[in-house]
Amino acid sequence: MEAVILFPAIDLKNGECVRLEQGDMARATVFNTNPAAQACAFEQQGFEYLHVVDLDGAFAGKPVNALAVEAMLNAVSMPVQLGGGIRDMKTVEGWLGKGIARVIIGTAAVRDPAFVKEAARTHPGRVAVGLDARDGKVAVEGWAETSQVTALEIAKRFEDAGVAAIIFTDIARDGLLKGLNLDATxxxxxxxxxxxxxSGGLASLDDVKALLAPRAQKLAGAISGRALYDGRLDPAAAIALIKRSGVARRAGLS
Incomplete structure (x- = not known):
């Protein structure tokens, strides 16, 4: 059993570390022009696992910010999970070969579930599925389009397929610091x-406390973005709270 994990997030746009509001690329705030330096800062703060999204890649359907990702891989020793534009086996294997610990497949989980299953079977423990929901329905293509299926319907497709984890984001809350949608998650x-x-909306230490509550015992962790960048969430306090809680969780990590 793994302890619950708090993942700091780095979202990449034009080679910079940004945060979006509700997934809108036009509502991006640049927090660091040097993603590798940001990754190092998170590692020095005591985080143990980094969450990275290639936002441009999610829209393009292929990796766009590869240089920034590779710079982060060279800068930190903690494992990195990466999503955005990962839609074929060549891309999966390319990133795993470069040292990404776990790839996150989003759009293709809706459009090409057979590919996700093949990737998960070929690379057990190293493929996660990203399900980003707007009003209960999963959005694709960098959240530009909304499908007609629910997160649960898609998640059930991958039972027993070897998928390491599902990352569930409430788009309505993402980047707005309104708190996690724990009910839906x-x-x-x-x-x-x-x-x-x-994922989506983690705003304060209260959200971390809620994550550790008995009703959330099935959750493997949470992702934090804007709250870490603007100082609303103290990394040391959050990490200490998690360690003190002693809550054992399955984080889907190999």
Missing amino acids: IALADGVSIPVIA
Whole structure:
């Protein structure tokens, strides 16, 4: 059993570290022009696992910010999970070969589930599925389009496929510091056996406390972005709270 994990997030746009509001590329705030330096800062703060998204890649359908990702891999020793534009086996294997610990497949999980299953079987423990929901329905193509299927319907496709984790994001809350949508995330975790990680809206230490509450015991962790960048969430306090809690979780990590 793994302890619950708090993942600091680095979202890449034009080679810079940004945060979006509700997934809107036109509402991007640049927090660091040097993503590798930001990754180092997170590692020095005591975080143990980094979450990275190639935002441009999510829209383009292929990696765009590869140089920034590779610079981060060279700068830190902690494992890195990466999403954005990963839609074929060549891209999966390319990133895993460069040292990415786990790839996150989003759009292709809706459009090409057979590919996700093949990737998960070929690379057990190293493929996660990213499900980003708007009003309960999963969005694709960098959140530019909304599908007609629910997160649970898609998640169930990958039961017993070897998927390491599902990262569930509530788009309506993402980047707005409104708090995690634990109700929806817990409902998803209750519906599948795959570990689920919460994303979107984490605003303060209260969200971390809620993540550690008994009702959230099935969740493997959460992702934090803007709250870390603007100082609303103290990294040391959050990490200490998690360590003190002693809550054992399946984080889907190999």
